[in-house]
Amino acid sequence: MDISTPLTRPPDLYGRPRSDSFMQKLAAFSDNSVTRLARRGTPPRRPPATEMPAIRELVVAAKHQEAEDVVCLRLAAPDGGTLPPWQPGAHIELHLPSGRKRQYSLCGDPADRYRYRIAVRRSANGGGGSAEVHDTLGDGMRVAVTGPRNAFPFAAEASILLIAGGIGITPILPMAREAAGRGLDWRLVHTGRTRGSMPFAAELAELAAAAPGRVSIRPDDESGVPEAADLLSLSPAAGAVYCCGPAPMIDGVRRAFGGSRASALHFERFAPAPITDGRPFELQLGDTGRVLPVPYDRSALDVLHEALPDLPFSCRQGFCGTCRVRVAHGHVDHRDRRLTATERAEGAMLPCVSRAPEGERLVLEV
Numbered sequence: 001m002d003i004s005t006p007l008t009r010p011p012d013l014y015g016r017p018r019s020d021s022f023m024q025k026l027a028a029f030s031d032n033s034v035t036r037l038a039r040r041g042t043p044p045r046r047p048p049a050t051e052m053p054a055i056r057e058l059v060v061a062a063k064h065q066e067a068e069d070v071v072c073l074r075l076a077a078p079d080g081g082t083l084p085p086w087q088p089g090a091h092i093e094l095h096l097p098s099g100r101k102r103q104y105s106l107c108g109d110p111a112d113r114y115r116y117r118i119a120v121r122r123s124a125n126g127g128g129g130s131a132e133v134h135d136t137l138g139d140g141m142r143v144a145v146t147g148p149r150n151a152f153p154f155a156a157e158a159s160i161l162l163i164a165g166g167i168g169i170t171p172i173l174p175m176a177r178e179a180a181g182r183g184l185d186w187r188l189v190h191t192g193r194t195r196g197s198m199p200f201a202a203e204l205a206e207l208a209a210a211a212p213g214r215v216s217i218r219p220d221d222e223s224g225v226p227e228a229a230d231l232l233s234l235s236p237a238a239g240a241v242y243c244c245g246p247a248p249m250i251d252g253v254r255r256a257f258g259g260s261r262a263s264a265l266h267f268e269r270f271a272p273a274p275i276t277d278g279r280p281f282e283l284q285l286g287d288t289g290r291v292l293p294v295p296y297d298r299s300a301l302d303v304l305h306e307a308l309p310d311l312p313f314s315c316r317q318g319f320c321g322t323c324r325v326r327v328a329h330g331h332v333d334h335r336d337r338r339l340t341a342t343e344r345a346e347g348a349m350l351p352c353v354s355r356a357p358e359g360e361r362l363v364l365e366v
Contacts, residue, residue: 089152095144165245228252279358300351318353
């Protein structure tokens with residue numbers, strides 16, 4: 001899945017505009033090495049969310065066409081050494097030769113410490129990153145990579161429904177394998193325009209053969225565009241739902257969730273939810289006196305990143321905490337799902353989602 005555009009979550013798991021303690025606990029859960037989520041081995045503790053993982057150079061060990069407009073890349077260390085561990089839902093960021101940075105979900109086997117696998121769909125309306133991956137990156141080429149990081153952690157609940165739309169299968173496939181390996185009660189449904197456009201068909205067929213009745217493939221040209229309520233009806237018992245796909249699918253699942261028997265909803269978007277209630281405000285960069293206006297329809301992070309290109313960020317959805325800055329003066333309209341009340345009181349802010357009231361100025365320690 002290409003998550004180069006910001007990913008968004010509902011205000012809480014059920015779309016309510018308030019802080020969700022479960023999401024904060026889950027964030028803390030994913031920021032530490034949790035042996036419960038590892039089938040093999042004990043991964044070391046990851047860096048705190050305020051630190052960016054190191055940038056390392058990897059080589060394209062293999063590249064092949066996975067589906068219509070989808071290429072699959074395997075990345076390895078140039079010296080053949082082991083790579084940092086990851087859990088289902090994690091992504092890496094590619095630093096492309098053009099200077100573009102794009103994030104893609106890891107879709108291989110977490111137990112394979114020598115290869116990272118990603119799949120990239122060519123986007124005709126994107127910013128050129130997917131086209132560069134398709135047309136420029138080839139076997140043997142080196143590419144800088146940051147990560148892995150995880151903004152879509154898999155909590156391995158006892159009963160799980162996995163919903164994937166098109167290329168959204170990339171973070172979902174490792175979750176399905178994890179669920180199968182743990183003996184959980186799980187179901188997976190993969191939708192897409194046509195069978196030819198849906199990646200990993202062979203692997204999903206193998207998974208279906210090993211777990212009869214648990215995998216459903218629903219191309220739109222054969223089954224029709226699915227209703228969200230029908231997808232949610234596949235949920236085993238009162239289980240959790242993990243969903244990744246295009247905006248219409250996500251929005252439909254959110255609307256239908258309240259009428260389903262599912263107990264929790266976790267999802268990842270391809271594109272950000274639009275800023276519908278933004279108001280213009282200002283950012284001041286420390287004692288420099290430099291003031292940056294933030295328009296009503298842009299995030300503080302977007303504006304900051306133009307002025308400070310080295311400012312770290314990752315998920316752009318108020319979940320991972322990478323872009324954290326400290327506010328020395330001013331009132332923050334906190335909209336993240338990450339910071340605790342104490343952290344907010346101490347001046348922490350996540351500029352990817354949080355703002356200030358109209359016309360106010362935030363003085364940042366940057």
